[in-house]
Amino acid sequence: MVKIKVGILGSTGAVGQRFVQLLENHPWFEVIAVCASERSSGKTYKEAANWKISSKIPSKIANLKVRSCEPNFGAQLVFSGLDSSVAGEIEDNFANQGYIVVSNSKNHRMEKDVPLLIPEVNPDHLALIKLQQKRRQSKGFIVTNPNCTTVGLAMVLKPLHDAFTIKSIAVTSMQALSGAGYPGVSSLDALDNVIPFIGGEEEKVETEPLKLLGTVKNGQVIFAPLKISASCNRVSVRDGHMESVELIFSKKPEISQVIKVLSQFKGVPQKFELPSAPPAPIVVTEDETRPQPVLDRDIENGMSVVVGRIRKSNVSDLKLTLLVHNTIRGAAGAAILNAELLQAKGFLN
Amino acid sequence: MVKIKVGILGSTGAVGQRFVQLLENHPWFEVIAVCASERSSGKTYKEAANWKISSKIPSKIANLKVRSCEPNFGAQLVFSGLDSSVAGEIEDNFANQGYIVVSNSKNHRMEKDVPLLIPEVNPDHLALIKLQQKRRQSKGFIVTNPNCTTVGLAMVLKPLHDAFTIKSIAVTSMQALSGAGYPGVSSLDALDNVIPFIGGEEEKVETEPLKLLGTVKNGQVIFAPLKISASCNRVSVRDGHMESVELIFSKKPEISQVIKVLSQFKGVPQKFELPSAPPAPIVVTEDETRPQPVLDRDIENGMSVVVGRIRKSNVSDLKLTLLVHNTIRGAAGAAILNAELLQAKGFLN
């Protein structure tokens, strides 16, 4: 099989580096362009990126010249890890010029004809693409993945909502430092500390799942009618967001049913055996001291969400703790799985 | 004023060391006995204690001989930081021999005639003492303070409950390492990690506030009828428990009313100007990035609870984040304030 040529926008940043790492040896995609801001362009990737991942820079990429973020190279699809200060315009530009843009940035997530996509949760939202292409008068389009905290949460909500209809949830997150990018959080704020605020995060966690769990009718997403309250905290962890959740359902489940529904959950990526799909999107642990970031974040290469401490609550129908690898399943890995779904569904031809 | 002679049970442990530190130069109390297990007895305190506090061992205490935990010395009152594996029996023994036992241990907290006490919250529970003395046929008795996480929570619940009647709360805690004592949590479990479980903690947080907010009738505490759900996590912080709380009230308050009620809260310790009482038991911050353990835990010598992020919630009437210094206001300082209340109320004569 000839590989599909792809580019990476924002390739030198924290998410961009993960794209570079995860796409090394990808069976379907081949990175032929690494783009970044003017400051980097002209340098080799090795010179431009302040590489912060423990594995080496893939040798094919290390000596690629960094390009500016212009839609002038021969790739069909671009991954975007652009900063939100510039992502809006650049991504539109690429989509309007006929590129498929698979973005991790927040800018276009809530637009009406842009899928906010988790392949296991709402693959039917791909139906929006046709409308978007029409609007743009281009074969190009944008597909986005949610915020890192939302990804883990929505993956757990999906099977529970299907089975028991969620009315409301309250979530308190304990989020990793890598979520803020590099240099991101100062070590003086992180060491021996918790910060009870992350700018814009609670709003995203409270709204994105409503679109993700929504249904497409007449080319429009009808948001799911559940209510979400989020309290987001930064803790001294490198990777892996923990979320402590209380849930209220319309249909009251037994704990054993919840465990069964979560453990058996499979989606389109598992059915199609997409290259980056984990065998089980949700791993349930019955060890009451788990999940823990340091022990569990890398399960299935960081693509599974780990759920533990499933138990009754005095104030809701259920409480549990979940863990999602924020820069893999919550960012770069999420986007790559989205691109794989697009390919499997025939959007890349 | 001649100082009241006191002893410390479990004086070499983590809480015991805090007692030693906080009682140095206390205007009312003078430590004349430091007690510990047989292993330590006969050594000087300096030799027996593996001192882990950044200020020096008070010079008067450093060379005291450590005694075994026997009620055979001339003190009227003992502070107990004993491990729960031995606290039950030893504390009973002291109380039965006529000593006033002011304990931080969990063993007697929920007994019917033992006050579970926070001076700002339920000073009227001292009424139980008479019954306890009768049962013991002794002038001695036991008074306890709550679990460290409960202390911070109950102090915030008290004025809110009085003003708006709490129906239910859900709390997710992010607790400091010192809460587990020394050596306590392994560094390999703490570094770059969160542990979503603390043995026995959630049960304490879900039940102790019901007694604390209860009312005394006919010599019995009628538990408050609210419902609490707790999810307790250990994070990589030295001192200071953070708690993220969602609250539902009978009477729906405005945010401004909540801020006012919390800020203006005062109790008996403030009225009596007890030596360890902070000017305000609750400090409200409007900086949305606060409270933070490293910046706020030492406010008012660790005796005030700091509350921030007071805001509306999509699923409850209010959410907020609070911080309590777990080894001061949540343990040794709590017990000392209890002893000061006993003195102010005439129990030490």
Add this chain to the structure above:
Amino acid sequence: MVKIKVGILGSTGAVGQRFVQLLENHPWFEVIAVCASERSSGKTYKEAANWKISSKIPSKIANLKVRSCEPNFGAQLVFSGLDSSVAGEIEDNFANQGYIVVSNSKNHRMEKDVPLLIPEVNPDHLALIKLQQKRRQSKGFIVTNPNCTTVGLAMVLKPLHDAFTIKSIAVTSMQALSGAGYPGVSSLDALDNVIPFIGGEEEKVETEPLKLLGTVKNGQVIFAPLKISASCNRVSVRDGHMESVELIFSKKPEISQVIKVLSQFKGVPQKFELPSAPPAPIVVTEDETRPQPVLDRDIENGMSVVVGRIRKSNVSDLKLTLLVHNTIRGAAGAAILNAELLQAKGFLN
């Protein structure tokens, strides 16, 4: 006594904040001006400073308007915590306008007629001031304190050099995060890591002690002829630089002599009982697990250097480990002690 009016240059930065904190309630000095870059000027100090110290902003300072760094206010002396990118020119400007500048910045440290000063080490270097005043044709002048790592090292070298004549030393430092200012080191570089490089640091540690231990002859400092090799590392510690040192002497001392010389060391600040002077500038510990940053950095309000693990070496005459509080004795506290020495020696009239 009427207090001496002082200003603080670079008052909103990390060192500037320490000046504000340490000068609260100073018996001799009163802060009447807080200066910072144009960006901050016009704001109140409370608004301009991103306050990162656990005690509160002193109330008198909180509402002071921040001024630009112009020598146009009624103070005799200014403390400088300016960034080295601007300190050179601004400090010269103040000195030329008649102000006494007590600086923590590196810019003027190695200038011929500028004292690089530790009051316990080389108070006789104040003799340079007269020459500097002459050059500037001003009553103003600049006095500097060394780099934070140098301070701890030079204080230990001084009594040893006097007693045994040091020929060479090799030092490996493990330096705290606060040394890099705020935001300084990224949390992603600090967590679970050591960084074996600090820009410019080794050069400072290898040269500044030579001036500090030098002798003044004919208005010039003759550098001490010892050799120093430094390897500087950043570790995940908030405050407190550790230094592991190997020393070679001309006169071979016994370990017991070294302990005696270090323990008994006193300087002018102790003799004059300067307000910030610790009773002993060097505290020797015989506990082989000490010094430790978390336990020992605050000894004598962070103004003493703690030395431990004094022992024989297979390759040198002696090895030891020392700890210095880098933002107190190594920065703001160092400058304040320098100012106190100036006052005691009659330079402030």
Add this chain to the structure above:
Amino acid sequence: MVKIKVGILGSTGAVGQRFVQLLENHPWFEVIAVCASERSSGKTYKEAANWKISSKIPSKIANLKVRSCEPNFGAQLVFSGLDSSVAGEIEDNFANQGYIVVSNSKNHRMEKDVPLLIPEVNPDHLALIKLQQKRRQSKGFIVTNPNCTTVGLAMVLKPLHDAFTIKSIAVTSMQALSGAGYPGVSSLDALDNVIPFIGGEEEKVETEPLKLLGTVKNGQVIFAPLKISASCNRVSVRDGHMESVELIFSKKPEISQVIKVLSQFKGVPQKFELPSAPPAPIVVTEDETRPQPVLDRDIENGMSVVVGRIRKSNVSDLKLTLLVHNTIRGAAGAAILNAELLQAKGFLN
């Protein structure tokens, strides 16, 4: 090829777990017995081990019954990760009963007829085995690997000593928490701290390299005549020991020669392409901010030593910083490579 059956002594401890992990899918060895103390025996490995590695317990091992440490099972070779309190006797027992014991424990390291072995450094020391077998009157024998800090150091010393003859070195280590096993270092000692002492460590680092770099004559190791001084510190890092080294040589090298000698170093494992041998035992980095534990410890699966900051010194001929993965190349991986060497050299038949 039929795999060689091996057992693991001390299989549930920190080093034992690494043996289990690293031997999964080993091309030559198959674990058929996991042994531990009486407390664990009879349980499955999964139940007995408090598994602390982020990858899963290998499925073949998870359900193996843990055996006591008795030489009564059908394996030719055993790996020992036993605690030194019991390793001495148990290992002797196995060797005397005809087993080959490849040990990470310190007990037998310095015995005259026991090889202290790093395959790249002193493969010729295998000559001692014959004498040991004779003493034991058994085909069994013990081979040991050095202390984790020594491994990294000795691998760097070897090519330098061969080329330039080392006279003396001074090393200051910054060692990872995992070196102390589990639970090991308390989180309260690790967080925001450095501990300047590790029991027994400096002695090992000062003596083991002398044996490793020694030459075998008439069945005896003549120790290398260099002098070593070590200062060992514990820092808040999970894995990866950093070592800052000053070296004095007989033949003074240029920096470029040192880089060349280190980069080109190869040993028997590389020549024989042993399964666990890294392509280059030493990786030299010219990035002055490296090596860093979090970025570099996993290079070549943790089997290469990374050397950086090679530069001139004011007090010695050379200084540099090295990093070794303490639980892989410094412990379990070291022992496995030793076993591979034994197989390649024909000792396992």
